[in-house]
Amino acid sequence: MKHDMNRLSLAIRLGLTAGIFAMAGIAQAQTAQADNPPSTDQAKPPSKNDAKTLKAVTVTGSLIRRVDVETASPVVTLDRSTINNSGKPVLGDVLQQMPAISGNATNPQNNSNGGGVASPLLEGGDGASRVSLRGLGINRTLVLVNGQRMANADINLIPPDMIERVDVLAEGASTVYGSDAIGGVVNFILRKDFKGVQFSLNDGISSHGDGQRRGFNLTAGQTGQNYSITGGIDYNKYDPVLGVRRKFSKQQLYLSSGSVVAAGSSSIPTGRIQLPGSIASQYGCDINSSGTANVTLAQGNGSSQSDYRCRLPSDTYNYAALNYIQTAQKRTNAFVLGSYDFSDNLSVFVDAFYNHTVSSGQDAPSPVGTGDGLIIPASNPINPFGVTFSQNPIAGDPNSGYNFQTRLTGGGTRVHSYTTDTGQINTGLRGRFGQESSWTWDATINYSHTKRDQRDTNEIDIPALQAAVDAGANIFDQADPSVSALLKKGVDTPEYVFTQATKQVQFDTSGELWDLPAGTIQLSAGALYRKQSMKYTVSSFAVLDPVTTTCQILQEACGSPGSGSFNVKEVFAETLIPLLSEQPLAYSLNLDLGVRTSNYSTTGTTTNGKIAIEWRPIADLLVRGTVSQVFRAPNLDELYDGRTLVQPTLNDPCAHLSAAQLAQHPAACQYVPPNWAGNSPAQVNTFYSGAATVDAKLKPEKGKSIDIGLVYDPSWLPGLSTSVDFWHIYLSDTLTAIQGDTVVSSCYNNNASPYCSFIHRQDNTSRQPGQVFLINTPVVNLGNLSTTGIDYTLRYKIPHFNLGDMDPGNFKASLSSSYTSTYKNSATPGEPGARTINYAGTYSQQFGNISRWRGTVTLNWNKGNWNAQWQSRYINKLTALNADAAISGVNIPMASVTYHSLQLGYAVPSIHTRFDVGVDNLSNKLPPLIYQNGANYNVDTATYDVLGRYYWARATVKF
Template sequence: MNVQHRNILARAIRASLLAGMIVAPAIATAQDSGDAAKTLDSVTVTGTRIKKAEIETQVPIHTVSREDIDRTGLTSLGDVVQELTGSGSALNTKFNSSGNFGFPPDGGGVGAGSAQVDLRHLGSKRVLVLVDGVRWVNEASASGVGASTDLNTIPLAIVERIEVLEDGASSLYGSDAIAGVVNIITRRDMDGAQISVGYGQYGEGDGANSNVDLSWGMTTERSSLFLGLSYVDQEKIKASDREQSSYPVPGTGVAFGSSGTPTGRFIFTDPNTGVTHDITPNDATPDPSYDPSQGCTRTDGFHCFATDDRFNFAQYNLLLTPSRRMGLFGQFRFDINDNVQWYVKALANRRESTNQAAPEPIFLGPEAGTGNPLADNIVISGLNPYNPFGFDLDSSSNLILIGRRPVEGGPRVFEQQVDTQYVATGLEGSFEAGSRYWFWDANAAYSRNEAEQTNRGSYNIRKISQALGDPAACAAIAGCVPLDIFGEGTITREMLDFIQPVVRDRSEQTLGLFSANLSGDLFDMWAGPLSFATGYEYRKYEGWYRPDPITVAGDYNGVPSQATSGEYDVNEVYVEFNVPLFALADGQKLDLSLAGRYSDYSTFGGEFTPKYGLRWQVADELVLRATFAEGFRAPSIGELYGSDSRFDAQLRDPCTEPFLDPSVEPNCRTLGVPAGYAQANPQISVVTGGNPDLEPETSNSFSTGFVYSPAFASDAAWSERLDLEVTYYRHSLEGAVQAIDAQTQLDLCVETLDPLYCNGISRASTGGISNFSNRLTNLGSIKTEGWDADLAWTLPESSAGRFRATWQNTFVTRYEAVGAAGQVQPRAPGIEVNDSAIPEWTSNAVLDWSRNAWTASWTIRYISELTEDCGGAVTFPVCGDPDTGTNTLDAITYHDLQVGYRFDWLKGFTLTAGANNVLDEDPPICLSCSLNGYDASTYDIPGGRFFYVRADLRF
């Protein structure tokens, strides 16, 4: 869009705001109209601020009704939204996302236990979540300051419907609405009470899910009150309980297991002989003897480390994480008079969730690559009474790597407690000026997420260093006892008491806002009234993350991080017009919509975002529409102020031998990698952090399509109603805030030796990666486009009952992410990478049936096939095509069935039973997925049938 056009629209906005300030006082004393007030709720549409029913089809809106929600058998709002065909990969309770997941580059922490929503595969931080049209506070993960919304902070029981705007909407709603808007409409009007009780579990007898919802409401002539209490308890499923997830990479045994083993792996050079050893104690030898003269045919207490010695960490992971959620919600509305209504609403919600990882490994020496000098530069004293080698193991001379997995200390358990508070109040109403009605509202809201994470099973690396050092120095430290890491089962309770702390991290985010809106018809034009909306909004964001003091001090053996704190505020004004261009007697009508929003941020200044749209009512049965919008997303607190943190990535070093690409050998030598180097540990620690110099992301969004309801299919013998909706969408994002893919950065460094990629990567003298910096920047661009095609068909009621069929489809034809220097990122349609996927085609088909007291539904969910890089698994049969080094994740179709019966007890008693995935489909094997051989954001996890029953009683 050129500057001239932007300036014209900006001037129009300023003029309209001025007109609104002049007009409003003049008409404030207008006559009351009760009818206008009643109309207000019925014409509020997500995607426009103008309250007018006839423009509902102006933008693509997908509505998930309460009936749609109940049909899924799900108890998490995030899980419901993630089943939409336009949704992308996002965190949910199937992600066991602690431990080595570490801290993502956006400073948001791991989001453990949260459920997020992604639209158009642009990321959850580019989706704006509203509750009753008002922004919801971002998540608190206890390990960072996130840029996304945790839908598990909103009880599913209080939701009346979900409206999903699958289009850019920054001009109407401000930052974060690049990919779309999810507006959650809460339950409001109810007379009487309702009790809902549900229970479900998987066919294997695990993963039980139980829920109890209590609702009560009353409505009088001038007021309404709704109260809701919700309880959900989701039990865990262990990875070891399913064959596919019982190993790190399915079908490869322990080949991709960890070199941090319960017995310990020791790579060092004997200073007496000059011989380098890579050995591990024999399993049955807790106190191994060492003979320096022996090679790999050994008769002492060691043997040479081999693939079979690697540790199967998958046995300790979870497929489904336990989560307990308790929520209380209340909403009261009072008609002050026929035209003014006051409301107040409040919510309190607690989430208690748990993640679990394998016992924390202790990696020591220059090849450890932890970035912690206490580990990378350690000296293990030869005087340690348990040291079988009789000499110092010194990182500066003879030590290369030690990997010891102290299973004696148990698995790492991460327990989260997240408390959400929300309170809002406001006035809304209408008035009449002449023959025109105006609608207005003023709202104030405050919301807070506070989280605490308790980690048991981790270690203090400073105390480990002390306990492995000179015993005399250890004796001078309170509680210190020499540590035995040489062999399995050697670490005593006394040793654990000294080196194993309880780690507690906390985080909080708050959002305070005020908004005011005005909408109405300004005057009549040749083709109808010029409709208008305007408003103002103020928001204040605050957030902080406080890791445990031992983490801040650098003593934490796990993933290190520093504290984060920040705040900013924003003032915004917007205006929207609906301009009738022509209207004919035969029903044809063409409307032009114009909108613009000016946002003034305390962090970077002002930003103006316009939007243009056309809606052509070709006939009563056909609407054509098109929109173009500019958008932006302001960097979040974590992205701006996030301190140095780390995540552990599974990376393959291109310099390891044998080379996958022999042409890189000269470059590896230039990088200081010696001949014969073999990567000892695929787990590489990557340091990341925020960037206060980040600029906002900017975007262009375009959509066009039609809504067709043919007359020949209305009130016919074979059809009561038929609706077809087709939408083409395109999003182009510039300056995306993210870090370059770590594997891509490493590959490009080795291939090109370009400092742009290599400056953040350091190597030890042994050749291994000792430091890897992967920080946030305004990356190049993301471009995606595709099609939505939805069909809804309602059949006439007959003696067989009433049938209704819906079919929703999304086709992704393009997704391309390019770094600032032109490096192409690996994500693309039909590709599985980094625990996420972009299927080329996703489809949901539902057949509903009702007859008298009976109801039933059959849901079919389809995901097209995907392809992934086999990585190091290329030689295993599980890699579908070893010649190309790719694995195909076959297309999958899920079938869900549900049946219900309504008894005439009290005001109604309904009993519902259902089964999801009735054909017992297992998710396809994913070789590149980090933990359990599944893509937890694309497929039903853990696989197998899920059976449930639900009882609803109204009285």
């Protein structure tokens, strides 16, 4: 049977069919309502006569204080019981399993690959979890706490015991929340009115006997007549898991010409040593066209030429064995939530939390050689070959310029240690304008600060390593402990410190304007000022020199400092206008209008609006639709990040051209001679950076978000609720780091291209005129992106029943699914040869996992002191793009995956204690392989489980 016809896939299809039949039952519902009015315990929207008797609240996705739970915004809510039943100590593990989340998220399964990566904001290995709604990327998903944005969008920073529920809105919401809310928002709603003391212990371990996690949390609170205070501390620790502990990740797998090869790096501890044919011939090596061959250490200490043999293609180093598939991490959280009522019209509140995370990723020891500047002279006593190993021939030394490459195992594995401290406080006053007034107001101050200190242990310091080799450290024989001790002097620990802060003041007010026949017009309006700043510092010896493209340590770990800030002033308003109420085919009809004007100190002013319709032809059915403008202003990293070296392969269009042809492209082909052979080597240097680093200007991404849906809560079938939503999001001028090929081709096709200044070639005074020595590839506005799909949910609280004399208990079932129909990207619109690619149903390095179908089915049961939950999560099959290392354009299939989890709980009232146990990935499902296609572990760690079957237990006592 095909992969996509498993039980969960079938359940999703049946659920959608059930939704269609539910819509068809509207006529029956109208008749049933006429004959049998809804009972008082059936959930139905309040009429205009009883709305004022209920407490209005601000719902996620709107500024209006509402009584209605269901509005024009398609919000999915995870309540405390859902979070508790998952058994997850951190919120990231819960949120990232939702069907609306896809693409390239980050989590503790993503290992770090060292310092100096493209973005200091988005490093892996720091224990963070960040979400990507609709696959649009973590920068286009806004994370909120009680409606206030977090400076650090790592959802693992938030203590789970602090949360009452999580609202996930998977549509654009720029008019409500401003920049970044394009794919949607994740809003963590905090607990209120907690009384007593609660203490919990948890533990867990995989069926492989590794990946242990353990922790505790303590929460205490008190509520009085005019005050409430809750506080707590939380601690959890995760053990690291090496890739070698799992069959799929114990070695890097390559798909080459249709064959799967278990391979590794050609940089090996015994050396890849280039020798002239006159020496290499004694080993029987095949001499190449340059008259050289490679050998490696076979025995002994390397002091004699007889210790060596020819290097074989099978001589590789398994670096994957030393990578983590789960990073080591420890978190300590503390929080305080409080409020005090001075009077009926005035209160003060404070929401504050602090997180301290220590985590680490790990990589194999560094490869190093003459290409990094290392020189081993022929005169060095450790060198038995009588030739000099150097990157280039040395003047006066005819036997120089031979390559030497090794893996510095004597220097130790590279450990990337992170210490992250984050604090956030949101405080202020709220009240109402008089006892009889409907108008309320809030005046708030929001401050948050994050500092992340990254230390990369055992990064190679080239001058120090050179000194150790010159002093006699036998780099040919790293197996000798005494040699390793000397080589340890050739490594250092660069430090990269990233800080960011947000300061915001806001005032808003809400209330009623005037009455219409259908109800009262409501208005919410406000203004805010926010300043965001960042600073990134790098150890002096690790700072990238833009002239030499090197630093004192290996290029891969070179970084650049950066700093900057911006401020934004915003005014916003939203109004809800009731048009019809309790009319034939119009139980209610509301119009929701919103607008926000944002003035950024970096990009100027943008105004965005929305229009939403809420129509209930009958009380049981809500027809909703929202069209809103969305935008994302450039973030601090995209503006101010310093230079980072990248070395792509460049297809230079200026090669092999005549003088007449070159004359037609003077900007792109400056200094290129006629019939030029092309760049040597083909891999050139490019500098990723923020736009400001190269004096470029950015503007916001802009687009539209459309959502049209139905919500049906049939009164003729109590306990059932179902919804279906069509969504479409379109973006233009997307903010992205431009590629070197795009820079050159754009300038080649248009001499007036703004990217021409990014190209730097050797001039006519050089020995290699026309050679590209540097291309700036900063963040620019370039590209269009759109995605379309359908969400479907079904929730059913099964009516209580008895089986004879036996009470089976209470049951609830739910289905949540998301189907991505299109995910289209045009990387270079307007450029010759530009095309639009639909990534729906594919895995790619750029966009990650865009599976068409994702869904979860959950069944809950409780009876007396017992409760249980079964959950099944489904990810549809997809295609991995460009998966063959040897043949371009080869795609391979990835199988669908279904995960099952179980939870069982029992409460013991006499000792105020509850016990929970559970199993995740019950069937020990393995992730599908994608080989070397952008995956260090041969799999997509952002989407699939890598630990396998996992057991957990928790004990909770409440006083």
